[in-house]
Amino acid sequence: MLGLGNIAKKVFGTANDRKIKAARPLIEKVNDLEPEFEKLTDAQIKDRTEALAKRAMGGESLDDLLPEAFANCREAARRTLGLRAFDTQLMGALFLHQGNVAEQKTGEGKTLTASFAAYLNALTGRGVHIVTVNEYLVKRDAEWMGKVFGALGLTTGYIYSGMPDDAKRAAYACDVTYATNNELGFDYLRDNMKSELSDLYQKQHNFAIVDEVDSILIDEARTPLIISGPSEDRSDLYVTIDGVIPSLREEHYELDEKTRNVTFTDDGIEFLEEQLRARELLEEGMTLYDPESTSIVHHVNQGLRAHKLFARDKDYIVRDNEVVLIDEFTGRMMAGRRLGDGLHQAIEAKEGVDIKPENITLASVTFQNYFRLYDKLAGMTGTALTEEEEFSQIYGLGVVEVPTNVPVARVDEDDAVYRTQQEKYAAMIEKVKEAHERGQPCLVGTTSIEKSEMLSQLLTAEGITHNVLNARQHEQEAQIVGDAGKLGAVTIATNMAGRGTDIQLGGNVELRVLEALAADPDGDPVAIRERITAETADEKKKVLEAGGLYVLASERHESRRIDNQLRGRSGRQGDPGRSSFFLSLEDDLMRIFGSERLEKVLTSLGLKEGEAIVHPWVNKSLERAQAKVEGRNFDIRKQLLKFDDVMNEQRKVIFGQRRDIMEAEDLHEIAQDMREQVVDDLIDQYMPPNTYADQWDSHGFYAAVIEQLGVDVPIIAWLEEDGVDEEVVRERLMEATDKLMAEKAEAFGPENMRNIEKQLLLQTIDAKWREHLLTLEHLRSVVGFRGYAQRDPLNEYKNESFQLFEGMLDSLRADVTQKLSRIKPxxxxxxxxxxxxxxxxxxxxxxxxxxxxxxxxxxxxxxxxxxxxxxxxxxxxxxxxxxxxxxxxxxxxxxxxxxxxxxxxx
Incomplete structure (x- = not known):
């Protein structure tokens, strides 16, 4: 029997259905304009862009221009790429323009979809940023879509790491700029460490379209971007402490895999104290509870986490004497990314590689707060609906599921649950053998390098030729993914498999053409392309007859999205396909989140070895477990954001002040205002309100004026005069300091004085902000303990960080005033x-x-x-x-x- 909610959906349709229905009339308008734009010459297409841009800059809304802009862009894409955008792609572009996340299935052409929304919004002349997950896709998409934008009369640029400054500024000045999320974030931080306006990269944040938006705005949102400088080298301490950790026994610590947390027990603390005293890291009579032991406690905790929570070939790999982190969501290496708080150094000590010094934060920002800088934000992905609440709450983004151009023909089988991993892998190998024999390409998904290599050994033992794609082979990613759809191909891959590169049945024509041209540089490109296109078409026909791509997953991920991404590799653009998940009670997710109940069910059913339970109820049970994990991770990200929002308000003030200083022609008034505030503070300190003259500290006042303001005036005599009050002293001090600064300006010259004031202000702001960030880090690390006193840690952090910020501004004014008073030619x-x-x-x-x-x-x-x-x-x-x-x-x-x-x- 249908519930009321289901009845209402059948009658009125879902919210998503209504959005799709509302979009159709606009798409029809674009289609009606198509014959008109097909008649335009190439020059007239560019002229039409110019006319649309004038109307946009003249105040006409982009919504009114949309049908003409989309029709113009569709025609340019058809001529330059030979691709006529589907109606569903135009629909996706419309939702992007409206500031939504457009969920489009794999192979539906998100790259082309983004170009329509980017073109429309670039007409304002304010620039559009298209963001993606790696530099290969940045370069590929910019060069590919750059042909379309060029035909429309727009400029295209792309950003990559190590790019020369002038080239990077030129790329940011283009109408459409492609970049990775990391480079955009780092460039924003670098901009706020510059001292000249002309050196800035990012002049404004108008509109960003984020590709693989779930990966960037959700998976990576727990890790802030940090620009840092080196601190004291403590390599010996890490190595010494690392020697203690392996001798710990199970009763010495408690491991909670659900929350990924590990702590020492009382027995463990006692054991540690003995070991540390033996290594002369802890003095006789001292304990780990003493205040002096804080640093040692921090290091042993990080050593314990490195050994018990971080596994080699799963969380990181060791390459070229260096620990390189692996992204748990994509399986890709994160070169240059390091864990904070000494954890990375603890892992380096564990693996016996060179230990790099810890770092001091110079500037930081989270992706959440960086992307919220944009006036308008949109995103694309194949999997977003499971995170709809987070997109809405954090970023104000709606999620719209765009229908596929051709109905999905993939068959998604129910999960098969086995008792042991051995039984599960045996069943998987058997299925791969069956598919391989009939020529059906197989993609085997794993969650770690270790498991992908173990499955590789099992397939090798069975004599099945295959490719392995994980962080060790990331350079060959495009090649391996390009071959994964060939007849009889078997590919084992971690989660990285092909995000951004489609698995095409029969093989990837473009990649095969490039290979052929590299092998035969003198060959006829047209003839080579025709031959390969024909060969691929024949092979695709055979693959389709064999059933399309077969995806076999070796376990469930914590996130349903990652599972859906793996499934989505198969069945692109209406192709047939099949997906199966093979699980065991020994899998991490099953073991941590309630396999006992399932084990009882399996036992009661009397399953024999090698048999599996397959039922929709099992799927539902697993999805509920995954939803719990996703909810917990969402809470972690929300909490991180709440704390970062406190810092973000302060960051906006500081970065805004820096920008005002850089833009200002003359900073004389700002410096004068700071002097006035310092004078007021000195008067309040040494001539407190509502006090008598004999209570004033005249000698302290005199010394402070010389120290802070650089003027030697008869303060003591002034304070002994009859009728002298705070106002009189204030006027005399300001007169003396104004005269001093006027003399300095004359000695230096007006232009030099302006430069000195600007540089002093910027240097002092940067130094104070760095100190403040370090203080906030320390406050953040201890404020959680306030909860034991029934006080809300977040409120405590807000109050104390605000007081610290006010104190920083006071000391900023004092420092700038003091430095300006002391400069001399x-x-x-x-x-x-x-x-x-x-x-x-x-x-x-x-x-x-x-x-x-x-x-x-x-x-x-x-x-x-x-x-x-x-x-x-x-x-x-x-x-x-x-x-x-x-x-x-x-x-x-x-x-x-x-x-x-x-x-x-x-």
Missing amino acids: LSEEEQQQMIQQMLAQQRAAQGEGQRATDPAPQPAVAPPADGNPTAGFDENDPATWGSPGRNDPCPCGSGEKFKRCHGRLT
Whole structure:
């Protein structure tokens, strides 16, 4: 019997159905315009873009321009790529333009879909960013769709790590820019460490379309992006503590796999204290509960986590004497990404590789708060509905399931649950053998490198030729995925399999053409393409007859989306296909989340070895377990965001102040306001309100004025005068400090004084912000203990971080005022020495900061234009630099202006 909700859906349709229905009239309008746009010449297509852009910039809404813009873009794509967009692709583009997540199944052409929404929104002249998960896809999509945008008269750029500064700024200035989420986030942080407006990469955040949006905005949302610098090297401590951890017994710690948490028991603490005293890390008479032991406790906890929670070839691999993390959701290596709080160093000690120093945070941002900077955000993926609530709550994004162009013909079988992993793998190998014999290509999904290699050994033992795709073979990803749909192909893959690259039945024509051209450079490209297209069509026909791609999954992932992604590799664009999940009670998900009940069911059914239970109820039970895990992970991300939102408000204030300072022509008034505030603070401190003159601290006031304001005025005499009050003292102090700064401005010259004020302000803000971030990190690490006192840790964090922020602003004003009061003109030799020293400090700080988190640091100075410095030029001797003007070419031969190279003041 149908429930009321189901009856209502049958009568009125779901919310998704109503959105699809509302979109159809607009798509019909685009189709009605198609004959008109087919008659346009190539030049007229560009002219139409120009006309649409004028209307958009003139105030006409993009919604009104949409039918014409989509018709124009469809025609450009048809001419340049030979692809006529399906109505469902136009529908997806419409939902993207409206600021939604468009869920489109694998093979439905998300790359082309995004180009329509990007084109429409680029007409405003404010730029569009298309975001994807790796640099291969960034380059591929930019070059592929760049042909369409070029035919429409728009510019296309793409961002990659290690890109020269000028090229990167040019790419960001394009109408449409492709980039990875990591590069966008890091460039945002780098921009907020710059001191010149002309050096900025990202001038505005207008509209972002995020491809694989579930991976970027959900899976990676727990890990903030951090630019950091090195701290003290404590390698010996990590190695010594790592020697203790393996000697722990099971009663020494408690492991909770559900929450991925591990803690020491009381017995474990006692054992540790003995071991640490023996290694002279803990003094006699001291315990791990003493305040002085805080650092040691932190390190032993991280050592325990490294050994008990992080497994080699699952969470990380060791490559070239380096620990490289593996993304649990995609199976890809995350080169350059490091775990914080000393955990990465603990894993390095465990694996016996070189231990890199811990880092100090210079700037950080979460993906959640970075992407919320955009005026409009949209996303695409094949799997989003299971995370609809999170997209809505965190990002304000709706999720719309776009219908497929051709109905899905894949058969999704019920899960088969076996008692042991051995039985499960035996059943999988048998199914692969059957499919292989009839020529049906198989994709075997695993959750770790270790399991993919174990399955590979089993297939090798059976004499079945196959490919393995995991983080070790990531360079061959496109090639392996391109071959996965060939007749009789068997591919074992971790979760990385083909996100962004479709598995095409019969093989990938484009990849095979490129291979053939590489093997025969003198061959006729047209003839080669025709031959390969015919061969692939024949092979596809045989694969279709064999049943299409067969996906076999070796276990369920914590997230239903990852399972759906694996299933979605099969059955693209109406192709037949099949998917099966093989599970055992020994799998992590089954073992951790309630396999006891299932084991009783299996026992009562009297299953023999090698038999499985297959029933829709099992699927439902597993989905409920997965939903619980997803809910827990969502709560973790929500909690992270609540804490980061506190910092984000402060980050916006600081970054906004930096931007105002960089844009300002004259900072005299800002510096004067800061002096006034410092004067007010001094008066409040030494002449407190509602006190008598004999209670004022005149000697302390005098010393503080010299220290803070740099003026020697008769404060003591002033305070002994009759009728003197706070207002009189304030006026006299401001007059004295204004006079001092006017003298300095005259001595330095107006332009130099403006530059000095700007650089001092920016340097001081950056230094204070770095200190503040470190303080907030420490506060965050301990504030959770306030819960034991029945106080809400989040509220405590908000209150204390606000007080710390106010204190930081007060000390910022005091520092800037003090530094400005102490500057004095230097001789030419002193100036050059100071410039050289500051340049060296800046290069060291910025260079180390980028190396700590980003595998491709930017050069501090642009490479020489001709490689030829001025004769006699010595990098380390300013006396050999001559006396170039600030706007003259730098004598080092870089091609940069002197003021932006060796003549920089910072």
